[in-house]
Amino acid sequence: MTKSELIERITEHQSQLSSKDVELAVKTLLEQMSQALSQGDRIEIRGFGSFSLHYRAPRIGRNPKTGESVGLSGKHVPHFKPGKELRDRVNDGLQRDLAAQAANGS
Amino acid sequence: MGALTKAQMADRLFEELGLNKREAKEIVEMFFEEVRGALEKNQQVKLSGFGNFDLRDKGQRPGRNPKTGEEIPITSRRVVTFRPGQKLKARVEAYAGSQSE
Numbered sequence: 001m002t003k004s005e006l007i008e009r010i011t012e013h014q015s016q017l018s019s020k021d022v023e024l025a026v027k028t029l030l031e032q033m034s035q036a037l038s039q040g041d042r043i044e045i046r047g048f049g050s051f052s053l054h055y056r057a058p059r060i061g062r063n064p065k066t067g068e069s070v071g072l073s074g075k076h077v078p079h080f081k082p083g084k085e086l087r088d089r090v091n092d093g094l095q096r097d098l099a100a101q102a103a104n105g106s
Numbered sequence: 107m108g109a110l111t112k113a114q115m116a117d118r119l120f121e122e123l124g125l126n127k128r129e130a131k132e133i134v135e136m137f138f139e140e141v142r143g144a145l146e147k148n149q150q151v152k153l154s155g156f157g158n159f160d161l162r163d164k165g166q167r168p169g170r171n172p173k174t175g176e177e178i179p180i181t182s183r184r185v186v187t188f189r190p191g192q193k194l195k196a197r198v199e200a201y202a203g204s205q206s207e
Contacts, residue, residue, distance in 0.1 A: 001144040001151045010136045016129055025119055025133045030156045032118055033110065038197040042109040048138045050109075051188075053198060075199045078157070080188030087186070089146045094163060094184035097148065 003030075037078050047085035054079045112138075145186055157190040 001009070007026050011019040033051070036043055043051040053076040061072045082090070112134050119130035141159065144151050151159040162185050169180035190198070 001140075001149050003153050006137070006140055006144075006151070006153070009140045010133065013136060013140075014132060017125070017133070021123070021125070022133065024123055025125065025130075026137060028119060028122060029115055029134065029137055030153060032115060034156060034194050034197055036110040037194065038201055040201050040203040044109040044111055045138055046112075048142065049186075053201065076201050076203075078188070078190040078194055078198050080157075080159075080186075082186045086142055086145065089142060090161065090186050091183050093146045093148055094182070098182075 040076075045083070047083050049081055049083040049086055051078060051080050053077065148184070153191075155191055155193045157188055157194055160187050160189060161185070162187060 003026065007019060007023045010026070011017070011022045017025070033043055037051060037053060040053060042053075056075050056077055058074040059072050061070050062068065063070060112131075115134045116127070116130040119125045119133060120127050123130075125133065141151050145159055145161060148161055150161060153159075164183055164185060166182045167180050169178055170176065171178055
């Protein structure tokens with residue numbers, strides 16, 4: 001599912017807002033989430049999961065072409081931890097797929 | 107500053123886009139529900155500029171009860187992983203704040 005498919009699905013599942021409104025809303029939400037992380041804030045969505053920053057210590061890297069050493073400074077990377085409801089639903093999906101496979105004898 | 111929550115996200119849609127409070131709350135709810143629904147159906151979710159939610163099936167592997175040391179197999183499972191996009195990574199990398207966990 002891409003962002004535009006997500007926008008379509010939300011538009012179909014409610015009756016008040018046009019797809020233009022939904023598009024703007026989705027873009028606003030993603031921008032707000034990116035903004036929160038880029039200023040070091042966490043995002044906590046119950047039943048979905050949490051986003052936080054993980055710190056990567058500075059290290060000496062190497063240019064793979066020249067073999068030259070380069071100092072890389074420490075940085076933060078986004079990290080997502082799925083919440084319980086998401087974990088369970090995704091895993092139930094696998095169990096359903098396995099049961100369907102078994103039923104088809106494949 | 108505190109963590110970003112659904113309530114704050116709905117407030118932003120209310121203030122910035124002029125959705126009424128009920129609509130704003132509903133859209134935030136649907137946004138996360140549609141993503142969960144896709145992942146539940148084993149569909150990868152690609153939100154350009156933000157990142158991708160990928161799915162990985164893991165086979166059964168041997169495990170151990172850490173308390174008793176007893177061997178018990180860890181059953182096969184499907185897990186979600188998030189791969190941040192280039193744009194988000196670049197924005198976050200610039201964050202020079204204190205080292206978080």
